[in-house]
Amino acid sequence: MGRAVVAADLGGPEVLQVVEAAAVPPGPGEVQVRVRAAGVNPWDWKSYAPGSGARPPVRLGLEVAGVVQAVGPEVRWYSVGDEVVAWPVTGGYADVVTVPQRVLVRRPERLDAVQAAALLGAGVAAAHAVDATGVGDEDVVLVHGASGGVGRMAVQLAVLRGARVIATASPRWHDCLRRFGVEPVAYGPGLLERVRDLTTRLGAVSVAIDAAGTLQALETSIALVADRSRIATLVALDRAAALGILALGHGPGADPGNAVRDAARSQLTSLAADGSLDVLVTGTFPLEEAAAAHRRSREGHAGGKLVLVTR
Incomplete structure (x- = not known):
């Protein structure tokens, strides 16, 4: 037994x-x-x-x-x-x-x-978000909740695609996130203004990935990203339809992304094995x-x- x-x-x-x-x-x-x-x-x-x-x-x-x-x-x-x-x-x-x-x-x-x-649990969700929003080397990507399991993976996958990344997290995780070549920013009051300050150097935010699920994350994303089809939430699935953004995962009205997530398994293990994904x-x-x-x-x-x- x-x-x-x-x-x-x-x-x-x-x-x-x-x-x-x-x-x-x-x-x-x-x-x-x-x-x-x-x-x-x-x-x-x-x-x-x-x-x-x-x-x-x-x-x-x-x-x-x-x-x-x-x-x-x-x-x-x-x-x-x-x-x-x-x-x-x-x-x-x-x-x-x-x-x-x-x-x-x-x-x-x-x-x-x-x-x-x-x-894999966090990795396939992050891979789905990066794929669904079409992240590429022309993009500036805002990732909310970047110190969590999914957000941390999304940051790295976006960087591997050549994107410039702004990552929201508690200040104690900022040095860790900088190692991936991203711009960390503290969440909380004034987030929108802090991100806008960064865009003067990085360019306008074209993609937002929400792994935090907070009202502030959603409002900031909508204020910054012109094309709402390039805003995805993995957490606030019940709010997505009313906002006109992507809901990714398992919930009413959400895209489960089964094919993308299944294909990501071998890709993620290879990237982690060769050190490309931490x-x-x-x-x-x-x-x-x-x-x-x-x-x-x-x-x-x-x-x-x-x-x-x-x-």
């Missing part, structure tokens, strides 16, 4: 439990993965919050890195012993998880398992301390990604 983390009831991190869980044999097209590390995402703790509609017990964990330990019939691309990264999965907070082969990519040797487990992990926790990881994630100031590691 292996272990798995479940939310035994709706509530806060106090409802999380580590339980015994039998490994599920892989069926046709499925692969059984021994988990080395599992990424922590806000959706994990939102999935068992009061009002979520979930029916406990809830298995948690959307992204993992691990090693293939069994393959089912009709699996063509993976063999026992392959190091892999998987997203999206169900129940990744576990010693073993069984997943469809289509959600896997091989983990390059130069990419650490902990970093790999922190890559994956910041700001905390690791043993699997049995998932509740502590969720408490820290809920504070909203982790800066990078949190990761659970198995024994």
